[in-house]
Amino acid sequence: MKVRVGFIGLGAMGFPMAVNMAEAGHDVLGMDIDEAVMQRFMETGGKAALSVAEIVAHSDVVVTMLPAGDHVKACVAELIGAGYSSKLLVDFSTIGVEAARDVHELCARHGIRVLDAPVTGGVMGAEKGSLTVMVGGSHDDFQAAKPVLEAVGASITYAGGPGCGQAVKVCNNMAAGIIKIAVCEAFALAERLGVDKKVLFDVASHGSANCFALTTTCPVPGLVPTAPSSHGYKGGFATRLMLKDMKLAQSAAAAYGVPVALGSAATSLYEHCTQAGLGDLDNSIIFKVVNGDFSYQSNK
Ligand code: NAD
Secondary structure, rough: OOOOEEEEEOOOHHHHHHHHHHHHHOOOEEEOOOHHHHHHHHHHHOEEEOHHHHHHHHHOOEEOOOOHHHHHHHHHHHHOOOOOOOOOOEEEEEOOOHHHHHHHHHHOOOEEEEEEEOOOOOOHHHHHHEEEEEEEEOOOHHHHHHHHHHOEEEEEEEEEEEHHHHHHHHHHHHHHHHHHHHHHHHHHHHHOOOOOHHHOOOOOHOOOOOHHHHOOOOOOOOOOOHHHHHHOOOOOOOOHHHHHHHHHHHHHHHHOOOOOOHHHHHHHHHHHHHHHHHHHOHHHHHHHHHOOOOOOOOOO
């Protein structure tokens, strides 16, 4: 089914997602506040809107892929101001649970049907159309949005009511962030104890420490050829984005009174890593901090 889509936010993730939606047959009108981004979008054959009003006039479904909650709330306010109503809004941005629930409430007051639909899979997943999408909102709206979701995602899960997509995303990423550091600590300790990194890798990957952070995104260079660590920590999932997600999990945990001691400690380490100027590198770079290659002063 061909859908008229208004796509707001054509950055590292949004641009390839918009391209994939157009390639899937949808009628996509794109918009970004960055003129250079808009230029690039038009040069690759994208149809560009110059205002939110144009997006509203064109779209049966508006999708957003924006940096953070404040950007999404401001954008929703603009959509409301331009008369968007009775139609679907799918927010793919990672904005955390509280902001998503605020957006759901705001949209409900103005008759907009909304889904929070954060993604994992990074820029590579966005380019391949193989993102994992976690969706919160009404199940009927989830069904209605399927043609649009399927154009960008290979794994699409209905997570529950408003905010549940964001909840799944922050819980998953908090666990992934903690596990990555656990793997780093094991390798740092093994090295000091005189154990070859390959020996620990072989034993752990067939034993109880086996996990994605070990066998797919191993933080120690030279053990997994395709891991970012084996390519100067380039590509992968940027440390600054991991820090953003860890902080969103911390904020949700504080709001709901859940003690997340390991999540808190891990957040401090990613913060240090980012402050040390490593934020654009893959989050596996945390190995360098854990291994003592960069100084770490705990403030606890
Ligand atoms: P990005 O900064 O590359 O893109 C965001 C785009 O939004 C920019 O082009 C910016 O100009 C535009 N923008 C900001 N405010 C706007 C507005 N009011 N109207 C129109 N355009 C506006 O960021 P990204 O890496 O594409 O990430 C987008 C979202 O996806 C974030 O929430 C991020 O946490 C999440 N995410 C990113 C990745 C990743 O690997 N990059 C992975 C998963 C999820």
